[in-house]
Amino acid sequence: MCIYEDQIGKFDWRQTYVGRIKFAQFDTVSTAKKIIVATEENVLAALNLKTGQVMWRHVFESASSGDIQLLHFSDGDKVTTVTGSNPYLVRGWDPTTGVLLWEWPISIIDTERAHLSEWWVQNGMLVHLLPAFGSHLEVTMYNLMTGSNRGATSKLPTVWTNDGCILTPPYYTCISGNMGNYMLLSLDVTSNAVQIISKPLSNYFSEGEVIEGNLRPLDGKTSQPGFIIDDKAILLIKNNEFEPLNVRLADQSASATFIDAISGPMLVQAWSDENKGLSITAYNIATNTEITDMQMSGPKINIPEAELLGVLCINTAREQPAYRILLNGADDAVHLLQQGGRVVWSREESLANIVAAEFVDLPVSETDAALESEFDQKEAIKVYSSVWAAFVRRLHTQYQQLHTLIQNLQGEGAVLDTPSPLVRDYFNLHKIIVLITDVGKIYGMDNLSGEILWQRYDGNLNTESVVMFTRRSARHPPHDAYVTIIGKHEETGNGYVISLNPIRGTLVGERVLRLDVRLLQVALLHTVDAEKLHALILLDEDETVQVLPVSAAPLVRDLYMYVADRETGRMQGYALKYDGRQVIAQRTWSLNLGGAGARIVTIAGKSRTERVHSAGKPLADRSVLYKYSNPNLLLVVLERPDPTHKDVVTAVAVDAACGAVVAASTHRRARALPLAVHSDNCLAYLYRSDKHRRLEIATMELYEGNERWLPAGTQFSSFGCARAPSVERQAYIVPASLTALAFTSTEKAITDTHLLMGLSTGMLMELPWAYVDPRRPMTLSGEPREEGLIPYAPELPLPAEASLNYNRTVQRVRAIYAAPSGLESTSLVLATGLDLFYTRVAPSKTFDLLKDDFDYHLISIVLAALIVATYSTKYFASRKMLKQAWK
Amino acid sequence: MHLMFIFLTIFFHYVACLDYDGWMNIKVDHSLNCASEKYCKRGTITLKSIRAGTAIIDQIPFNRKHIKELQELAELDGFYTIRTLVSTAEGKEIEFLSSVKAKGLLENGLSDIISAWVLPSGEVIAVTFQVMNSTQTNALNLDSEYPINSDFYLRHVDQAPVPDTASYIQKLEREREAREKGELKDNRSFLAKYWMYIVPIAVFVMISGAGNPEGAAQPSR
Known part of the structure; x- marks a missing residue:
C-alpha cells in the first residue's frame, strides 16, 4: 500500500465519533469553549462548543471495566471521572488538553452490592454512597486528588429506603409507605447531623389524583437538587425543605432541568411529539413567568424522544443572555440548539455502532441514459421501424449533447458551489454507502466525501440480525435503485421490512412492511422480474414461504436456503419450488455440525457480487491445478467445550444446496473468533490457540486436481458431484490481535485478492493472500520457486507499510466492508467501528490507471516539440533539395 | 425378500x-x-x-x-x-x-x-x-x-495443522550452518578465488594498451 505525503486525505477520510452521550458538562471558562462528554461507548471527549468537533478524546475499555460512572466538571476545575465496575478508577483530566493528571483506585469489599454505588463530588471530596435497601446507607468520602479517606465510612440508618430511591446530590430521596399513604422522605447524606425531611406525598398533589409514587431526577447538571414525581409534579429541595414548583411537567415524557440564569433560577423542559415535533419551554421560578424567548415548538426539528443533556446560559454584552441547549435523541444524535430553535450543530453518534453497510451504484446521467437506450439492441428493434427514425433519433441526441455542453460551458463560471450531481462517474468510483446503525437509523453516505446525504430513523427496527439487499441497482433506467432492509420489529420480534431508494432515502415499493410472523431466513431471488427487480424470498418460522412481490413467485426455481441455529449448531437446508399456486419449502437436509453442545461462532458465505475469473492455477510444469469453485459453499466455524482438550474449534465447509460436507478440520485447545472469510476456493478463519496463547489464522484451499471434473463451460451442480476435492491446509501465527477480517473485491476478480485486517491497535492492514497461501513450501527449490510461491514462515509479516490508515487510528474496528469499483484494479474499503475510515486499495497496483503524479505537461511539450521538429526538418530538407537541384 | x-x-x-x-x-x-x-x-x-x-x-x-x-x-x-x-x-x-x-x-x-x-x-x-x-x-x-x-x-474430521515453528527453526539453523560451512571452506586467498575474472580483464587491458600508442600518435601528425 503506502501513499505519499501529499496523497494524505486524497482518497481516504476518517470520521471520529464518541457514541451516545451519557453525561455532558459545559466548559465556558477555558479560552476554547467546549463540552466535556462521557458516553455509553466508554469514551471521554471534549467537543468544541461552536463546531461540535472532537477536541480530544480518550477511549476506555469496551468491557465493564471502562464504564463511566461519573463525570464531574465545575468551572475552573479539573475533569474527574469514575470508571469501571469494582474496582473503580478515579481519574482527573486536564480540560484543555485531556492529559491525565491523577489516578487512584477504589475497590469495594461488598462486591454484591457494588453495582448500586452512587458517586458525586462535593467540596473537593469524592463521595461514595452505597445503599442497603431497608437498612442503612454507607457514605464514604475521599480526597479527590489523592484518594485519602477523610474518616471511616459512616453508616446512616435508613429503614425507609427501597430500590425506587433516587439520588439528587447530596440528598437521597425515597417514597415510602403503602399505596395511598405514601411518605416522601429525603436525607442530606453529607451533613454531620442526620436530618430527615419527611412529608406526606399527597401534599403535592390535588385531591383525587392517583399517586403511583415514581421518582425520577431532573436531567443534566442542575443547580438545585430536584426531582419529578409520577412524571407530573416537580419538587426542589431548598434549605432542607421540599419546595414544590408552581409549574407541572408539560408532558409525560418531558425532560426537565434546572439552571441558574442571570434573571433568576429557571426550569427548562423539552419534549418531543410525533406530530408536533420538538417543544421547549422555560419558566422563571423567581418571577413565576414564562421566558418567551426560549420557547420554541414546531415540526421543524424532529428529535425522537428528546432528552436534555444540559443548558448553558451565556452572558453577552447585550442585555439578552444567550442560551445553548444540548439535546440527546433516541436516535443517538446530539444537537446543540440556540434560542429560537436554530440548530448550531448536530452529531450523528449512532454511526459509532454500524451493524450493516452496503455500497450502492449511482445512476448514470440523463444524457448517458438516453445514449444507452439508443444503442440497446432490444430497445432499438422495438422503437425504430425504419432507418429514418433512427437517424432522427441520432440527430436529436446529438443536439441534446451539444446543448448540455454549451450549458456546462456557460454554467462553469457561475455556479461552482452547487454540489456535484449524484450521477455515476466514468470509473464508477463514486457510490453511496447505505449504513444501518444499532439504534435503527439508516444513513445514505457519499463515499468520496463522507457526507451524510439522507437519514431515516425508525424506532421500530430492531437491528439485531439485520440484513440488507440491493434488489435493483441504478443500472436499469427508468427504474430507480431499490434497497431492502430486513430486521425485526422492536416489540414483537416479527419480520420488519423497509424498502427504500438508496440514492434519495425515500421509501419505495413495499415501503415499510410489518410481517406477522418471525423470520427464519431471507434470500434474494437470482433472476429478475419484468421490472428488473430481484424478488425477496422470506422463510418464516412455520416453514412457509413469502415472496415479495407476490407476482415473482412463478420465478422461484432451484432455490436453496439454509438455516443455522447458533446455540445448538444444527443446520437445516430447504429446497424452494413453485408448485403452480405458491412457493413451498421442503426440508432437504439437516446436519449436526460440531456435535453435541457445539455453538456456531460464525458462518462465512460468498459475497453476492463475487465472480471467479480463472478456473485454475498454472503450475511450474505448465499443467493447471483446477480450483474447486463451488458457489454454494459455506464455511461454518463452531466451538464446543471438550472434556480432554478444553475447547475444540471445528471448521466445516458445507455445500449449502445439498448439505454435503466438503472439508472439515478441528483444532484442539483453541477458542474460535467470529472472524472468517471465504472467497472463490479460499477459506480463512481465526482462532485463539490456548496452548500457545496466541492468535492463529488457518487457511484452506480446495482443488479439483490436475484434471477438470466437468468439461469447460458447464455449470457447476451441487447435486451432480459426489467427489471430494483435495484440501490444502496451513496455519500461521498472527502477531497482533484482530477485530475484523475481510477480502478485497474487484469487479472481474482478475486482480489479486488481499486480506484486510482490522487490528485492536486501530490499524488496518492489507496482507496479500500469497502470505497465507496453504501451498507455501517449506523449502524453496525447483517447481515452487518457478511458480512464485513464498517459502514457508510460521509468522505472518505485518509491516507498518502494509497499513492502510497510516497514522489515522481507527478506534475499535468492528467490521471491514469492501466493494468493487468500475476500475478493475481498485477496491473500495470502509472500516467501521467507533470511527469510520474509508479508502481505496489496489491489490495488484493501479495497472489500469495513470500514476497520480503523471506529468501531463512534459508529455504534451515533448509531443509538440516533436511535431514542430518534424515539420521544420521537412521544410529544411526541401530547401536543401532545391538548392542542390540548382547546382 | x-x-x-x-x-x-x-x-x-x-x-x-x-x-x-x-x-x-x-x-x-x-x-x-x-x-x-x-x-x-x-x-x-x-x-x-x-x-x-x-x-x-x-x-x-x-x-x-x-x-x-x-x-x-x-x-x-x-x-x-x-x-x-x-x-x-x-x-x-x-x-x-x-x-x-x-x-x-x-x-x-x-x-x-x-x-x-x-x-x-x-x-x-x-x-x-x-x-x-x-x-x-x-x-x-x-x-x-x-x-x-x-x-x-x-x-x-482430522486435526488441522498448527504453525510449524519447529521445522522452520530447524530450516533456519540448517541454512545458518550451511552458510558457516561455506565461509569456512572458502578461506582461499583473493587471487585464488577470483583468478578466472582477473585474467581476462588483464588480457583485455594488455590488448587495448598495445593498440593505444598508435591511436595516441595520430593527433600529433
Missing part, C-alpha cells in the same frame, strides 16, 4: 485421529412407499469398529411401487429424502436428513454414495447421500426387485 450385503473396507491414513474406538449403527429411513408414516425403513448400516471403518450395509431392495413413486418424483424434478438415525456407544440417537434428486438416482440405477463424517471424539456430524453424475444409465430391468447399490465412506 432377500437381503443384500456389501462389505467395504476402507483403509485410513489417519487411524490415530480417533480418540476412542466404538461401534456405530445407522438406521436408514426413506419417504418412499410408506403407508401412513412420513418415513419408513430402507435399511441399516452397522460398523463394529469406527476405527476400522468396515461397514455392513443391509438394505431392503425397491419394488415396483418404489420405482413408480420415484419416477413420479423425477418427473417433478423432486427430491428423494432419506432420514438417518445414528447411534453410537456413548451418545444418544442423532437424526440427519439428506436428499438426492430422484432423477439422478434413477439414472444411476439406484446407486448412491453415503458419507458419514466423524469427529475425533467419535461423534457423527453429518450423514450425506449423493449420486454420481454418471452419463451411462443403468437400465432398470423389469424384475420384481431392484437392489440398491450403496457405497459407504466413513470420513474423519
Whole structure:
C-alpha cells in the first residue's frame, strides 16, 4: 500500500465519533469553549462548543471495566471521572488538553452490592454512597486528588429506603409507605447531623389524583437538587425543605432541568411529539413567568424522544443572555440548539455502532441514459421501424449533447458551489454507502466525501440480525435503485421490512412492511422480474414461504436456503419450488455440525457480487491445478467445550444446496473468533490457540486436481458431484490481535485478492493472500520457486507499510466492508467501528490507471516539440533539395 | 425378500485421529412407499469398529411401487429424502436428513454414495447421500426387485495443522550452518578465488594498451 505525503486525505477520510452521550458538562471558562462528554461507548471527549468537533478524546475499555460512572466538571476545575465496575478508577483530566493528571483506585469489599454505588463530588471530596435497601446507607468520602479517606465510612440508618430511591446530590430521596399513604422522605447524606425531611406525598398533589409514587431526577447538571414525581409534579429541595414548583411537567415524557440564569433560577423542559415535533419551554421560578424567548415548538426539528443533556446560559454584552441547549435523541444524535430553535450543530453518534453497510451504484446521467437506450439492441428493434427514425433519433441526441455542453460551458463560471450531481462517474468510483446503525437509523453516505446525504430513523427496527439487499441497482433506467432492509420489529420480534431508494432515502415499493410472523431466513431471488427487480424470498418460522412481490413467485426455481441455529449448531437446508399456486419449502437436509453442545461462532458465505475469473492455477510444469469453485459453499466455524482438550474449534465447509460436507478440520485447545472469510476456493478463519496463547489464522484451499471434473463451460451442480476435492491446509501465527477480517473485491476478480485486517491497535492492514497461501513450501527449490510461491514462515509479516490508515487510528474496528469499483484494479474499503475510515486499495497496483503524479505537461511539450521538429526538418530538407537541384 | 450385503473396507491414513474406538449403527429411513408414516425403513448400516471403518450395509431392495413413486418424483424434478438415525456407544440417537434428486438416482440405477463424517471424539456430524453424475444409465430391468447399490465412506474430521515453528527453526539453523560451512571452506586467498575474472580483464587491458600508442600518435601528425 503506502501513499505519499501529499496523497494524505486524497482518497481516504476518517470520521471520529464518541457514541451516545451519557453525561455532558459545559466548559465556558477555558479560552476554547467546549463540552466535556462521557458516553455509553466508554469514551471521554471534549467537543468544541461552536463546531461540535472532537477536541480530544480518550477511549476506555469496551468491557465493564471502562464504564463511566461519573463525570464531574465545575468551572475552573479539573475533569474527574469514575470508571469501571469494582474496582473503580478515579481519574482527573486536564480540560484543555485531556492529559491525565491523577489516578487512584477504589475497590469495594461488598462486591454484591457494588453495582448500586452512587458517586458525586462535593467540596473537593469524592463521595461514595452505597445503599442497603431497608437498612442503612454507607457514605464514604475521599480526597479527590489523592484518594485519602477523610474518616471511616459512616453508616446512616435508613429503614425507609427501597430500590425506587433516587439520588439528587447530596440528598437521597425515597417514597415510602403503602399505596395511598405514601411518605416522601429525603436525607442530606453529607451533613454531620442526620436530618430527615419527611412529608406526606399527597401534599403535592390535588385531591383525587392517583399517586403511583415514581421518582425520577431532573436531567443534566442542575443547580438545585430536584426531582419529578409520577412524571407530573416537580419538587426542589431548598434549605432542607421540599419546595414544590408552581409549574407541572408539560408532558409525560418531558425532560426537565434546572439552571441558574442571570434573571433568576429557571426550569427548562423539552419534549418531543410525533406530530408536533420538538417543544421547549422555560419558566422563571423567581418571577413565576414564562421566558418567551426560549420557547420554541414546531415540526421543524424532529428529535425522537428528546432528552436534555444540559443548558448553558451565556452572558453577552447585550442585555439578552444567550442560551445553548444540548439535546440527546433516541436516535443517538446530539444537537446543540440556540434560542429560537436554530440548530448550531448536530452529531450523528449512532454511526459509532454500524451493524450493516452496503455500497450502492449511482445512476448514470440523463444524457448517458438516453445514449444507452439508443444503442440497446432490444430497445432499438422495438422503437425504430425504419432507418429514418433512427437517424432522427441520432440527430436529436446529438443536439441534446451539444446543448448540455454549451450549458456546462456557460454554467462553469457561475455556479461552482452547487454540489456535484449524484450521477455515476466514468470509473464508477463514486457510490453511496447505505449504513444501518444499532439504534435503527439508516444513513445514505457519499463515499468520496463522507457526507451524510439522507437519514431515516425508525424506532421500530430492531437491528439485531439485520440484513440488507440491493434488489435493483441504478443500472436499469427508468427504474430507480431499490434497497431492502430486513430486521425485526422492536416489540414483537416479527419480520420488519423497509424498502427504500438508496440514492434519495425515500421509501419505495413495499415501503415499510410489518410481517406477522418471525423470520427464519431471507434470500434474494437470482433472476429478475419484468421490472428488473430481484424478488425477496422470506422463510418464516412455520416453514412457509413469502415472496415479495407476490407476482415473482412463478420465478422461484432451484432455490436453496439454509438455516443455522447458533446455540445448538444444527443446520437445516430447504429446497424452494413453485408448485403452480405458491412457493413451498421442503426440508432437504439437516446436519449436526460440531456435535453435541457445539455453538456456531460464525458462518462465512460468498459475497453476492463475487465472480471467479480463472478456473485454475498454472503450475511450474505448465499443467493447471483446477480450483474447486463451488458457489454454494459455506464455511461454518463452531466451538464446543471438550472434556480432554478444553475447547475444540471445528471448521466445516458445507455445500449449502445439498448439505454435503466438503472439508472439515478441528483444532484442539483453541477458542474460535467470529472472524472468517471465504472467497472463490479460499477459506480463512481465526482462532485463539490456548496452548500457545496466541492468535492463529488457518487457511484452506480446495482443488479439483490436475484434471477438470466437468468439461469447460458447464455449470457447476451441487447435486451432480459426489467427489471430494483435495484440501490444502496451513496455519500461521498472527502477531497482533484482530477485530475484523475481510477480502478485497474487484469487479472481474482478475486482480489479486488481499486480506484486510482490522487490528485492536486501530490499524488496518492489507496482507496479500500469497502470505497465507496453504501451498507455501517449506523449502524453496525447483517447481515452487518457478511458480512464485513464498517459502514457508510460521509468522505472518505485518509491516507498518502494509497499513492502510497510516497514522489515522481507527478506534475499535468492528467490521471491514469492501466493494468493487468500475476500475478493475481498485477496491473500495470502509472500516467501521467507533470511527469510520474509508479508502481505496489496489491489490495488484493501479495497472489500469495513470500514476497520480503523471506529468501531463512534459508529455504534451515533448509531443509538440516533436511535431514542430518534424515539420521544420521537412521544410529544411526541401530547401536543401532545391538548392542542390540548382547546382 | 432377500437381503443384500456389501462389505467395504476402507483403509485410513489417519487411524490415530480417533480418540476412542466404538461401534456405530445407522438406521436408514426413506419417504418412499410408506403407508401412513412420513418415513419408513430402507435399511441399516452397522460398523463394529469406527476405527476400522468396515461397514455392513443391509438394505431392503425397491419394488415396483418404489420405482413408480420415484419416477413420479423425477418427473417433478423432486427430491428423494432419506432420514438417518445414528447411534453410537456413548451418545444418544442423532437424526440427519439428506436428499438426492430422484432423477439422478434413477439414472444411476439406484446407486448412491453415503458419507458419514466423524469427529475425533467419535461423534457423527453429518450423514450425506449423493449420486454420481454418471452419463451411462443403468437400465432398470423389469424384475420384481431392484437392489440398491450403496457405497459407504466413513470420513474423519482430522486435526488441522498448527504453525510449524519447529521445522522452520530447524530450516533456519540448517541454512545458518550451511552458510558457516561455506565461509569456512572458502578461506582461499583473493587471487585464488577470483583468478578466472582477473585474467581476462588483464588480457583485455594488455590488448587495448598495445593498440593505444598508435591511436595516441595520430593527433600529433
